[in-house]
Amino acid sequence: MMPSTESSIAPTALPAELVRDLVAIVGEDAVVVDRAGLEEYRDAYWIPGDDSYAASAIVQPATTEQVQDVVRLVNRYGVPIWPLSQGRNLGHGGPSPRVRGSIQLGLQRMNTILEIDEELAYAVVEPGVTWQDLHEAVHNAGYRLLTPVPDLGWGSIVGNAMDSGHTYQHYGADYMMPTGLEVVLPDGELLRTGQGAIPDSKTWHLYKRSLGPSLDPLFIQSNLGIVTRMGVWLKRLPDAYAPLTLIIDDDSDLEAAIDTIRELRLAGHLEGIPAVYSTLRAAQMLRDDPVPARPEPFTADELREIAGERKLGAWAVRAYVWGDSELVELRLRRIVEAWHRIPSGHVDPLRVYAPDEYPELSFSAGQIGIGIPTLRALETTPPHIAHLDISPVVPLRGADIRTVVEELRRQYASAGLNFGLGIMVTGERSAVPIAGIRYDRTDEQSVRAAFKLGKRMIEALGQLGYVDGRPHLEFMDLAAAQHSFNDHAYRRFVEKLKDAVDPNGILSPGRHGIWPLRYRHEQPQPDGGSVRPREASG
Incomplete structure (x- = not known):
């Protein structure tokens, strides 16, 4: 359920003595309590002006010993903390805490x-x-x-x-x-x-x-x-490296493409994580050239035209082959042979790179495959555009992937948005289709509409037996509630662990649906979860 306008009220200030004690542990420059300073550590993709997930402070220890001292201190005061490393968990809540008024424990200074x-x-x-x-x-x-x-x-x-x-x-x-x-x-x-x-x-x-x-x-x-x-x-570092783009021109060949990837993975010819992108996502993730947005979604004919012009097909796969030169050549031959057996399948022109040729890699997709970090996906996105990701885990079988793809297509269409999907092949037997919902983060209506769509997607996928595996803060309880076998035996077991190791309930309450005893209530919600407070209690 979306927060009310009352959530714009600033979180309760911390006791002065707690702030003094925190400063004594980490130093004055490593404790931020003013609202302007905390703005830097909020989720920039959340509803403008909404403080549902606002923190009361950020504390930045520089050593493990300081982390221990902070944890012991907040136990005495009963104020929850929310650890974050760099706070760049974009599309999932960023650095924000699940419980409003928590202290963010920023670990950026522990950078050795x-x-x-x-x-x-x-x-x-x-x-x-x-x-x-x-x-x-x-x-x-x-x-x-x-x-x-x-x-x-x-x-x-x-x-x-x-x-x-x-x-x-x-x-x-x-x-x-x-x-x-x-x-x-x-x-x-x-x-x-x-x-x-x-x-x-x-x-x-x-x-x-x-x-x-x-x-x-x-x-x-x-x-x-x-x-x-x-x-x-x-x-x-391999002697030979080949970034691959595998394309299918016809959407009807998606099942064959997924099954082909599975068999190539099981045979050992494809390693790492191949990623299968729909046309519009492929333009950005493979070509570093996103299609300019417009108010209304593209028609099927327009998408086919875009796919043809950019040589991306209905689906394009980003994959990699590493190893000795002979091994890379053999694997490439097996991959190309298998892909050409798909009716509309074809492969971008291939090139094998030696280590001294890596500077010639021009696209971020190729650089990423050989371990060169980039920010191109962010740099090619307009600054006002944010995303919300929904990430179910699905069997690596063409028919199962098709079922999820078609449900997501319906959800995008119902919201008047372009379909955009990246299917991460995270193993030999499963994949994670990531539905990226794009929206204008400066427009409150656009943000709220995106989160309503995200909730509908999670509920619709739940009906098919699939659950968001990396939910946004707003959806953590909803996703956790779907793990309901034997009257939520999984959650009950983890709650026992939580209460045993964290009897004061101070560490990340509510993270991925696990709440300590002090926050739990008995009244069930329609989604199978429980009523959860949004405000930190000390």
């Missing part, structure tokens, strides 16, 4: 790359380290390592991983990249996961399992701890 091991191909980073930072450090050191990147290189490596974000390289598939965490628990205790539980462990970031239950996944999309360092698996 603690280790890069070229021999074993891994790095260890703090949460303020960006993809650009890691790439530059590896490049400047002359290491022959391929760094992972998503579409925008300015975000936090840790922050992206902790919200189940993806990258496009080998370990982006099924989120294999993170390994070995250091975590501040909600009571201020320090935990190291996996082999890190061994003092002076030599295998902390090399092996994903531990003796007994493996805990790393507990801290992804959760509110059970604050990750202050993380291992990142890298790959060798």
Whole structure:
């Protein structure tokens, strides 16, 4: 349910003594409490003037010890905190907290790359380290390592991983990249996961399992701890690299394209995360040349004309092949042969690059594939245009993808918007179609309409058995409510964990639908969730 106009009231100010204590821990320049200063740390894509998800302060520790001290302090006062790394979770709520009046715990100053091991191909980073930072450090050191990147290189490596974000390289598939965490628990205790539980462990970031239950996944999309360092698996820089654009001209071939990608993945010819884009999304994500927007959506004939003019087809796939020259040539041959068996399938002219030729890569799609961070997707978007992403997880089977695509088409059409979809192939057996709802973030009506459409999409996909896997703050309860097997056994179990490790309910209450006891109420809502307060209580 959208917030009322009453939410424009500023959040309650923090007690003066709490502010003084925070300053004593992190320094005066690392505590912001004035409304003008906090404006920098709000979700720029949210409703203009609406304070539903406004924070009461941002505190920016520089060390793990300071994080621990802040956590212990807020436990005494009972004020919730909301950790963020760079705060660039665009389309999902940005840096804003779920509970209004929370203290944002900004980890931007914890920006040290603690280790890069070229021999074993891994790095260890703090949460303020960006993809650009890691790439530059590896490049400047002359290491022959391929760094992972998503579409925008300015975000936090840790922050992206902790919200189940993806990258496009080998370990982006099924989120294999993170390994070995250091975590501040909600009571201020320090935990190291996996082999890190061994003092002076030599295998902390090399092996994903531990003796007994493996805990790393507990801290992804959760509110059970604050990750202050993380291992990142890298790959060798390949001798040969080929960025690929695979096209189908006819929308009716989508099922065949998806099934072909699955078989190429299972055979090992396609690695990383191929991305399948509809025409308008492909123009931006493959050509760095978005189609100018207009008030009314394009007709089917106009879309076919755009697809023909830009040589993008009804769907275009962004994919990559890495390896030794002979291996790349073999894989390319197998991929092209398979793609040409699709009736309208064809492949952009191919080029294989050696490492000294990477500066010749002109499109961001090709740069991203070899680990060069860019901001082109943002730079080619008008500054007033924002997006809201809906991201269900769907079987990697043409018929299932078609069902979701057609439902999303209907939803876009009902709102009078252009259809825009990117299907991220995050593994051999599943994919994440990301429906990007574009809107004018300076226009309140446009923003509200986008969020109404997002809610309708989530509900419609829920009817098909699919749930938004990375929901916006506004939809976290709605998405969580759909995990309702056995009277919400999953939620009840995680709530038990939450209440055990965070009895004061101070860490990220409401994150992805998990609420501590102090915020829970019994009255059910029609969507299966519960009544949740929006205001922090101290």
